[in-house]
Amino acid sequence: MKNENPIGLFDSGIGGTSIWKEVHALMPNENTIYLADSKNAPYGLKSKDEIIALSCKNTEFLLEKNCKIIVVACNTATTNAIKELRAKYDIPFIGIEPAIKPAALQSKTQTIGILATKGTLNSELFHKSVENHPEVKIIEQIGHGLVQLIENGDINSPEMEELLKSYLKPMIEKNIDYLVLGCSHYPYLIPQIQKILPQHIKIIDSGEAVAKQTHKILEQNHLLNVSKEKSSQIFYTNSEPEVLETILNHNEKVLYKNF
Structure with a gap:
C-alpha cells in the first residue's frame, strides 16, 4: 500500500x-x-x-x-x-524556510535577527519573505563556518563559541528580541546560543x-x-x-x- x-x-x-x-x-x-x-x-x-x-x-x-x-x-x-x-x-x-513571519508578528522591539547560510539569505524566496514585513528591521548574518563545524562533530568547540559570539553580539547590540535560525543545522547550536543571548531573546526554528x-x-x-x-x-x-x-x-x- x-x-x-x-x-x-x-x-x-x-x-x-x-x-x-x-x-x-x-x-x-x-x-x-x-x-x-x-x-x-x-x-x-x-x-x-x-x-x-x-x-x-x-x-x-x-x-x-x-x-x-x-x-x-x-x-x-x-x-x-x-x-x-x-x-x-x-x-x-x-x-x-526561515520562520520570519512568527518572529515579525511577535517582536516587541520591531527588530529581529536571522542567522542563515549565504545561499538562503541571497535567495529570491527569502527576499519575498522579508518584503512581507516592512515594519520590522531584520538583522541578517551569514553563519560562515558553522555548518562545517557541525558536520565535523565540533559543536562544543572553542572555535564554535568564538564564531557564535562574533555573529550574535552585534545583533544583541541592535536590540533584537527574536533570533530566527535559518538553517536546519543550527538547532543543534541552541544550547551554545542560549549561553550568549540574554534571556529575553527568543529563538525560533522551523x-x-x-x-x-x-x-x-x-x-x-x-x-x-x-x-x-x-x-x-x-x-x-x-x-x-x-x-x-x-x-x-x-x-x-x-x-x-x-x-
Whole structure:
C-alpha cells in the first residue's frame, strides 16, 4: 500500500535530522528515509544551478526508494530549488524556510535577527519573505563556518563559541528580541546560543511547523500510514556515518552509500 511507503527527507548533511526528529515525534508510525549529502555540504556556498542539480539527484534517490512525499530539510535547497522540484516531479514536496513571519508578528522591539547560510539569505524566496514585513528591521548574518563545524562533530568547540559570539553580539547590540535560525543545522547550536543571548531573546526554528505541514499534506492526500506495524527509520550518508550516528545518539542505523 502506498500509505505505508516512507516519508523521504534530504539535507546537505546531518542538520536536517533536526527536522526529522520533529517529523518522527509527530508521526512515530510513519516509515522514513533520511538522506545526508554531507560530501557536498554546505549547500549555502554553491550556485543556484548547483543546488538545483544536487536537489534533483537527492530527490531521484528517494523516489527510487518509493517515498510518498519529500521533505526538503534544508533551507538553502528549499529557497533555491523547491520551485524547480515541484515543476519536475509528480510528488508532494514540503519546504523549509526561515520562520520570519512568527518572529515579525511577535517582536516587541520591531527588530529581529536571522542567522542563515549565504545561499538562503541571497535567495529570491527569502527576499519575498522579508518584503512581507516592512515594519520590522531584520538583522541578517551569514553563519560562515558553522555548518562545517557541525558536520565535523565540533559543536562544543572553542572555535564554535568564538564564531557564535562574533555573529550574535552585534545583533544583541541592535536590540533584537527574536533570533530566527535559518538553517536546519543550527538547532543543534541552541544550547551554545542560549549561553550568549540574554534571556529575553527568543529563538525560533522551523522544525515543528514543517512536521505539522507534512502531516497536513499527507492527510489531504490520504497518504497517512494507518498500519500498526513498527515503523522503519533508515538513514543514508555519503560521508563518515559516525557524526550522524552521534547526532542520533546511536539510536538509529546509519548506512553509508556513495551517491
